[in-house]
Amino acid sequence: MIRYALIFVLFFTQACAQKTQYGKLNRLGDFPSKLNEVSGVAIGDETIWVIQDSGNQDKIYKINQKGNVTKSLKIDHAKNEDWEDLAMDKAGNLYIGDFGNNNNDRKNLTIYRVSSSQLKKKEPNAEKIEFRYPEQTEFPPKKDSLLFDTEGFFHWEGHLYIFTKNRTRPYTGETLIYRVPDVEGEYDAELLGSIVLCQSQNHCSVTGADISADGKTIALLGYGLIFLVKDFELPNFDSASIQIIDFNSETQTESIGFLDEKTLLIADERNKGTGGGSLYSFSLN
Template sequence: MIYKTFLFIALVASCESGDQATETVAEQIFEINTIAGLDPSITESSGIIAIDGSLYTHSDMRGKAELLEIDLDGSIKNTQEFQNIEIRDWEDITADDNSLYIGDIGNNLGNKTDLKVFKISKDAINTSNPDVETITFSFADQTDFDNTELNQTSYDVEALVSRGNDLFVLTKDWLNLNSNIYRLNKQPGTYALEPLATLNIGGLVTGATSSPEGDIIICGYSPTLSPFVARIKFNEGVPILDRKVDLGSLIGNGSQIEGITYFDIIDGAATYYLTSEKFTRNFAGNEIVLPANLYELKWNE
């Protein structure tokens, strides 16, 4: 059941290389639907991926590596635990034609030097003990690992995406609201990553996917939980922030969008699915609860 539908003409941001000054560009049409609340047990959906027409999500819970197949009504169709993968902070998932990449990359203290991506065969998606290869990385430009305060780092990570022969990692910069983007080898090994670019996002990047054209589409939210999506293009191999769309007036401020995946071309538009986490806070003696939801976004450009 579709709870609410918004069809709107959005003025979007165009960001250029260099100082990446923002300017208003032509109007574009977007359509976004809040199509379901997620199953009550899925309170912390951190990533989402479409594989062969099915949707899968996961939480960032420590220990268990569980992949949940979900229906468009938000219910759980199947649960698969990878028993031979131990997770610290699973923040995103991506895939190419042959492999799944599980991003154990969360770093909200900014003190990890061994962020990991677990690589398994897509054919092993329904097996308990798949063959696992490990890609380990750190950031060559990071020099301070002594932070002890939560969410006070420029090197948190929640976004991982496959594009062509490479993986790309985008930081969640709590201090500057920018995002550094890095290229990561898909082969097992240990890597020190150099930044390709610093993107003036103006928010916290929480997920990424590839578009049909080979661009990177990211999602996230502002410090006041105003959600957004944005598009990153490549100019001679250099990533450039090309568009940013504020979704706050459409699905509501307070939506903690955490994951995004490309699904298919539907009715001529590139169609994506997004998930949000359940958000609970006490304010002035009152408990505020925002549900975990599943959204459909059509980007017709």
């Protein structure tokens, strides 16, 4: 098992024990058939972008609030090995997280940065932010240390905050929190700590992340669950609290973003068994 020296490890056992709240998704519309595997969403001023994960094209898609595609752009100098999430900064620059790592054996983890000026072109050029997790020394690690898959991140004040997806056996529920600078280069990701959201492998692994515009609330997505992280001051999470919301869904929910301070957008992948392939809103009131 991985050991961390001089790094605080945060286990939110109180959050896991607290009473779960309940809510309901509001279905806004269905994605077209070419968007079966929406894996990430980023929301700007009157702009919503989505991506798809491995096996799909090196494209980003602009959609409306009904899930309809209004524009698609092929990203130059970017390969979709496993695009898993999108983030956007306040200047309108877009970040594509090519860090899907189901088998925990990748050594080419990348975040593509597409500037706001490039987004106006027919085939935008991407810069590469390449990184590694210094705590990972085996590819793949042992089953009890499969902590280096990633599906969620967000941008805040010059950094990209990364939340890993737990695939340990037996399942521990632990999510590692890292950050890297938001500029082109090669980096050792900085480990900030870890959290345990809950103990169900079917629901508690992070599949998406975003932060509110005021920086006061982080929304993490699992399968059927939203985790609202509050009472923190980045990059420190030692005083954070977590609110758990069950929205009673069995679909493969993969993407989350703040539409405004009180509204989240959520997307799920289309699956023959459970359905999905839709865009939803969720009210935090």
